[in-house]
Amino acid sequence: xxxxIEIERLTKRFGAFTAVDDVSFAVDxxxxxxxxxxxxxxxxxxxKMLAGFVTPTSGTARICGDDVVDRPVAAKRHLGYLPEGxxxxxxxxxxxxxxxxxSIRGYRGSEATDRVAHAxxxxxxxxxxxxxxxxxxxGFKRRVGLAQSLLHDPPVLVLDEPxxxxxxxxxxxxxxxxxxxxxxxxxxxxxxxxxxxxAVCTRAIIIARGKVLADSTPKALEAPGRTLEQVxxxxxxxxxxxx
Amino acid sequence: xxxxxxxxxxxxxxxxxxxxxxxxxxxxMMAGALTFTLGGFFQRGQADLGPFFTFVxxxxxxxxxxxxxxxxxxxxxxxxxxxxxxxxxxxxxxxLGKFLAAWAxxxxxxxxxxxxxxxxxxxxxxxxxxIAAGYVGCLxxxxxxxxxxxxxxxxxKNQVIAFVLAVAxxxxxAAAGSPVVTEFLSxxxxxxxxxxxxxxxxxxxxxxxxxxxALRDVVFFLSFMGFxxxxxxxxxxxxxxx
Numbered sequence: 001x002x003x004x005i006e007i008e009r010l011t012k013r014f015g016a017f018t019a020v021d022d023v024s025f026a027v028d029x030x031x032x033x034x035x036x037x038x039x040x041x042x043x044x045x046x047x048k049m050l051a052g053f054v055t056p057t058s059g060t061a062r063i064c065g066d067d068v069v070d071r072p073v074a075a076k077r078h079l080g081y082l083p084e085g086x087x088x089x090x091x092x093x094x095x096x097x098x099x100x101x102x103s104i105r106g107y108r109g110s111e112a113t114d115r116v117a118h119a120x121x122x123x124x125x126x127x128x129x130x131x132x133x134x135x136x137x138x139g140f141k142r143r144v145g146l147a148q149s150l151l152h153d154p155p156v157l158v159l160d161e162p163x164x165x166x167x168x169x170x171x172x173x174x175x176x177x178x179x180x181x182x183x184x185x186x187x188x189x190x191x192x193x194x195x196x197x198x199a200v201c202t203r204a205i206i207i208a209r210g211k212v213l214a215d216s217t218p219k220a221l222e223a224p225g226r227t228l229e230q231v232x233x234x235x236x237x238x239x240x241x242x243x
Numbered sequence: 244x245x246x247x248x249x250x251x252x253x254x255x256x257x258x259x260x261x262x263x264x265x266x267x268x269x270x271x272m273m274a275g276a277l278t279f280t281l282g283g284f285f286q287r288g289q290a291d292l293g294p295f296f297t298f299v300x301x302x303x304x305x306x307x308x309x310x311x312x313x314x315x316x317x318x319x320x321x322x323x324x325x326x327x328x329x330x331x332x333x334x335x336x337x338x339l340g341k342f343l344a345a346w347a348x349x350x351x352x353x354x355x356x357x358x359x360x361x362x363x364x365x366x367x368x369x370x371x372x373x374i375a376a377g378y379v380g381c382l383x384x385x386x387x388x389x390x391x392x393x394x395x396x397x398x399x400k401n402q403v404i405a406f407v408l409a410v411a412x413x414x415x416x417a418a419a420g421s422p423v424v425t426e427f428l429s430x431x432x433x434x435x436x437x438x439x440x441x442x443x444x445x446x447x448x449x450x451x452x453x454x455x456x457a458l459r460d461v462v463f464f465l466s467f468m469g470f471x472x473x474x475x476x477x478x479x480x481x482x483x484x485x
Contacts, residue, residue: 051329054484076331083329087322089252091259103248104330148326 002065003028004078004156004186005050009059012045012210019045021210022059027186027203029155032178034201034218035190038236042210043190044084047160050188051081063156077105080154082162086145090134094125094144097133101148119147122177138165146174150181157187163196175200194228204228208236245332249340250347253314257348262313266306270352273302278359290367295359296377296452300384300445303349304417307385308409310348311392312402314341315479319400328483338476342393342468349385353378373454380451383464387444388413390471397478413444416467420446 003026012020020042027033037043048054050061052072061068066075088097098119102112120126123143128136133144142165149157162178163171178187178200191197197204197218204221206214213235214221221231257263274295278284282294318324327337363369392409399405418424420443428436440446444467447460 048325048484051325053325053329073331073333076329079329081329083322083325085322087326089256089323090321091256092252096255100248100252101330104245104332106331145326 002026002062004064005188006062007046007050007059008061010046010049010056010061011058012042012049012054013057018210020049020056023207023210023212024059025205025212025215027156027188029186030183031203032182032187032189032201034197034204035188035207036192036194036197036204036232037190037207039192041208041236043207044160046207047081047158047188047190048083050158051079051083052076053083077152078154078156080149080152080157080159082145082149082157082159084160085164086142088133088141088144088148091132093130093132094120094136094147095129097144098147098151101151105152107152115151119151122150123147124173139167139170142166143170143174146177155185157181157185159187159189161191162189163191163193171196194232197228206232206235244336245330246336246340246343249327249332249337250343253341253344254347257310257344262310263348266310266348267352267355270302270306271355274299274356275359277302290363290369292359292363292369292374292377293452295356296381296448299381300417300448303381303385303388304413305410307345307349307388308392308395308406308413310345311389311396311409312405313396314345314393315397315475316400316402316405320402324483328479334480335472335476338393338472338479342389342472342475345389345393346382346386349389350382353381353385370454373452376454376456377452379456380448383451383461384444384448387416387464387467387471390468390475391416394471394475394478397475398482416442416444418445419443 005027007023007025010020010023011018023042023046035043035046045054049056050063050068052068052075056069063075064078066078068075092100095116098116099112102115107115120129123146125140125143125147128140133141136144142162146159146162149159163174166174175196178189181187182200182202189201201218204214204216204218205212214231218228222228277298278295282297284294287294315324318327328334360374363374364371388409391412392405395408395412396405398408419439425436425440428439447463450457450460
């Protein structure tokens with residue numbers, strides 16, 4: 001069976017600038033891929049292309065076999081996506097917002113109610129369900145975004161910085177949640193936090209200047225007695241000769 | 244249909260902020276004031292809503308862009324456009340949903356002018372068929388301006404720019420059939436004068452307020468809306484991530 005996420009020679013150019021340069025990889029069920037890279041490396045752009053928000057200049061991606069360019073709606077059905085910054089509609093209450101997402105995803109009546117309740121349970125939002133999202137703290141807002149991506153129990157999860165802005169306890173809970181869901185899903189998370197990769201990821205992909213520089217298990221990257229941070233710095237810092 | 248879900252959310256969004264109330268209050272006050280003062284509702288001694296229908300398109304010219312300016316610009320500013328367009332719905336349904344919400348809102352505002360209809364029926368025996376045709380005309384003009392406004396909103400993340408662009412483009416189509424424009428054109432480029440008259444929203448609206456719901460006028464308005472919704476969808480598709 002083909003992998004749940006297949007990325008094939010994905011490239012995005014903005015004018016003369018190449019944000020993502022010929023990136024290919026596949027993610028199988030049970031894998032949690034940590035997508036690492038300095039700011040501006042092309043992580044978010046890759047994820048946006050995977051989610052069907054940015055159209056690739058060339059190459060493509062498939063989610064559960066559905067091409068994100070040719071069959072965007074089908075591909076999006078298999079996908080739970082948390083955009084960078086976890087945008088939500090500020091004036092809506094948590095329940096109304098999740099209800100809206102459930103309705104777009106085609107759930108009706110009691111099934112929609114159950115889905116919303118389940119997603120709020122997973123992300124511990126029950127206490128604020130009737131509050132407008134704009135009145136919530138940053139951590140809660142992030143969890144509303146996360147709840148939205150988990151609502152339909154998708155086989156593929158793409159989360160752009162899911163723990164950004166959370167306090168250590170909340171970070172721990174989100175990581176636990178990801179770990180718990182990992183066996184039956186293909187998950188890609190982007191992060192700057194290297195310890196997070198050690199904590200939850202089964203595989204790390206390091207990207208800089210649009211290119212994949214390393215793709216291995218966190219253990220293997222660290223193998224020659226180095227920390228992940230050293231590996232990251234060695235790979236992504238421009239070398240003095242090149243500069 | 245997902246478009247209706249989008250429309251419902253958007254319509255609720257109007258009422259969640261003061262936008263809805265400010266719009267409705269200003270619209271009703273201005274429509275009423277203009278009808279009774281400048282329009283000479285009582286002095287004319289005629290039982291019809293002629294003065295009201297004269298002013299509504301000009302009120303819409305400024306008020307409708309205020310409704311549409313946030314439709315896409317706000318989504319861009321908040322980043323929620325990324326959320327909306329990565330949900331499994333075809334993009335045209337998002338475009339249509341937003342338009343329908345704004346149109347339904349205009350319909351609500353127009354419905355709230357019902358005291359005028361009651362007043363004129365109390366004072367005399369108006370032709371209510373003409374009045375109904377006038378309301379249909381108002382709704383079609385609102386739809387045309389909304390389609391323009393939504394398309395302009397799709398082009399920018401700045402609501403003020405969206406507003407100004409929308410007023411400018413709507414004014415172009417409102418003024419296209421006015422004598423100033425057509426005379427100017429017919430002296431120089433006679434062919435364009437015909438085109439301008441054909442594209443004039445005011446001209447079409449006036450024939451509706453005379454009580455004639457002609458198929459070609461309705462088709463004009465619907466294709467006008469269709470065209471600008473199409474522009475909206477194309478702009479969103481090409482510039483969604485900018």
